Amino acid sequence: MRGKLIVISGPSGVGKSTVLKRVMEQYDNLQFSVSATTRPIRPGEVDGVNYIFLNHDQFRQLIEEDQLLEYAEYVGNFYGTPVAPLEKALEEGKDILLDIEVQGALQVRKKFPDAILMFLMAPSLQIVEQRLRNRGDTAPELMKQRIERARWECSQADHYDYIIINETVETAANEVISVITAEKCKTKDRLPMFKED
Amino acid sequence: MRGKLIVISGPSGVGKSTVLKRVMEQYDNLQFSVSATTRPIRPGEVDGVNYIFLNHDQFRQLIEEDQLLEYAEYVGNFYGTPVAPLEKALEEGKDILLDIEVQGALQVRKKFPDAILMFLMAPSLQIVEQRLRNRGDTAPELMKQRIERARWECSQADHYDYIIINETVETAANEVISVITAEKCKTKDRLPMFKED
Numbered sequence: 001m002r003g004k005l006i007v008i009s010g011p012s013g014v015g016k017s018t019v020l021k022r023v024m025e026q027y028d029n030l031q032f033s034v035s036a037t038t039r040p041i042r043p044g045e046v047d048g049v050n051y052i053f054l055n056h057d058q059f060r061q062l063i064e065e066d067q068l069l070e071y072a073e074y075v076g077n078f079y080g081t082p083v084a085p086l087e088k089a090l091e092e093g094k095d096i097l098l099d100i101e102v103q104g105a106l107q108v109r110k111k112f113p114d115a116i117l118m119f120l121m122a123p124s125l126q127i128v129e130q131r132l133r134n135r136g137d138t139a140p141e142l143m144k145q146r147i148e149r150a151r152w153e154c155s156q157a158d159h160y161d162y163i164i165i166n167e168t169v170e171t172a173a174n175e176v177i178s179v180i181t182a183e184k185c186k187t188k189d190r191l192p193m194f195k196e197d
Numbered sequence: 198m199r200g201k202l203i204v205i206s207g208p209s210g211v212g213k214s215t216v217l218k219r220v221m222e223q224y225d226n227l228q229f230s231v232s233a234t235t236r237p238i239r240p241g242e243v244d245g246v247n248y249i250f251l252n253h254d255q256f257r258q259l260i261e262e263d264q265l266l267e268y269a270e271y272v273g274n275f276y277g278t279p280v281a282p283l284e285k286a287l288e289e290g291k292d293i294l295l296d297i298e299v300q301g302a303l304q305v306r307k308k309f310p311d312a313i314l315m316f317l318m319a320p321s322l323q324i325v326e327q328r329l330r331n332r333g334d335t336a337p338e339l340m341k342q343r344i345e346r347a348r349w350e351c352s353q354a355d356h357y358d359y360i361i362i363n364e365t366v367e368t369a370a371n372e373v374i375s376v377i378t379a380e381k382c383k384t385k386d387r388l389p390m391f392k393e394d
């Protein structure tokens with residue numbers, strides 16, 4: 001059976017990468033889609049694993065050749081999803097996890113109406129802002145920009161199918177895995193299995 | 198938040214009671230709706246726990262007073278769901294599990310459009326029939342009737358939201374619990390939690 005395309009977004013500071021790491025540990029048959037980005041590589045990141053790191057010219061070429069499922073600009077950098085490897089993996093029956101921001105997620109929804117869209121939230125909007133402020137590694141102007149951005153992102157949650165609450169890493173990972181499991185039990189996916197009987 | 202009404206059906210012989218017992222052990226906040234029935238009490242069953250056992254006159258009175266959410270006849274006996282205790286439990290935020298057959302489930306869907314309908318299947322239709330034949334506690338004519346009934350029930354699975362496959366008790370219980378968990382993550386249920394922020 002064709003795999004599921006699972007899109008997860010969430011405001012900066014919500015703890016998304018920790019939750020997704022736990023999900024990957026606990027759920028088989030799931031693989032990350034590796035995004036392309038123009039943002040600088042950070043210490044500890046590996047090109048081709050965390051992201052495919054490109055310069056602006058390389059990224060523009062992917063756009064012009066229509067090789068991106070979606071792309072978006074975030075705080076001065078571009079992020080996008082190369083479509084060919086993703087389509088191949090889905091056809092092979094693998095479930096693909098796409099960790100992208102809101103604009104990208106809404107583009108995916110248009111091109112893959114069956115994609116499952118999840119929005120990861122902290123237990124409250126205040127907690128999201130508090131976590132961003134506590135990071136302390138950011139210039140005040142950029143901090144303000146990020147908080148504004150987080151507020152806007154949370155206002156877009158109503159476009160998503162599911163809202164996952166990051167109460168704890170365990171509960172949030174369990175919710176994500178439950179959604180994937182449940183989606184695979186939907187009658188439209190399962191009924192064909194019994195038609196051949 | 199108002200509880201979820203979860204309806205589970207499945208053909209006789211599919212192992213439903215074993216799966217539901219496991220679900221009840223592993224998922225809190227879930228309680229069985231106790232059905233009323235006119236069928237004779239079986240050894241080990243407790244009135245008011247397994248069923249509310251009624252005679253035909255008593256059952257008819259519930260119908261006439263419109264006190265049943267649904268009712269149906271199955272192999273000569275009536276089964277039905279008293280509506281008042283169910284509505285009260287949902288309002289208190291409890292999730293209610295309704296173990297009823299297909300006709301009843303479709304009546305519930307009409308009255309509670311938000312009900313979650315799951316159909317429990319064996320890994321194949323052949324396995325359902327084999328299990329019924331292997332019971333060996335039934336007269337041939339009644340056996341034939343049950344197999345016909347099971348075939349018809351399976352043909353109605355397309356009216357359900359989810360099909361749960363009883364591969365093992367563990368996988369089936371996990372699927373049921375995942376569906377309930379996922380349904381509670383749906384955006385329409387969760388978004389109001391963030392509107393007050």
